[in-house]
Amino acid sequence: MFPKTGKKFPGNGRASSSYANLIADILKSELGNSHQAHKTLMRWTGANERTAKNWLSGTNGPSGEHLLQLMRNSDRVFEFVLKLSHRPAFPSNQRLAEVRNSLQVTADLLSEVIEVRDGQDTPK
Structure with a gap:
């Protein structure tokens, strides 16, 4: 059994922090930082409100299925993920x-x- 040491995943927090901040910047530029932006993110991804707020604040970045849902609904997120993965951005x-x-x-x-x-x- 693993000891409970907190809610953060161990590792170099710098990379995940910059990823979360970049996603937050993209989402804020596209949706703003209002309550409506949280609702839009919830509708797009099925995530709860606290999760959407964390994405917009840059505290955490989306992963897995939520990231795929964001890519489906946001051209900017889609292009960012392509660029981050060193794939040609169409x-x-x-x-x-x-x-x-x-x-x-x-x-x-x-x-x-x-x-x-x-x-x-x-x-x-």
Whole structure:
């Protein structure tokens, strides 16, 4: 039987601490740090409120099934896990759509500028 020495898993706390803080930063940037953010995390993962609060505060990071649920619901968490695992980060469909829309807006703006210039250059 193992002696009860606390709730922390032994090891170098620095790596897990930075992981927890990075996840917290990602979740806070995406969801904020409100009560609604806790509820969203609970809905996404099935975790209890205390667990969601710990993730947002950076006290603990999600593991196992909860991490998979977060990856399923958050493109930023998904991309972070890929980067952390040294895998090529493929942009999510949402991110690709955002880039496409941004490029479309830029192309439309360029077309308008070209039309205005063409109209000014033409003698009347």
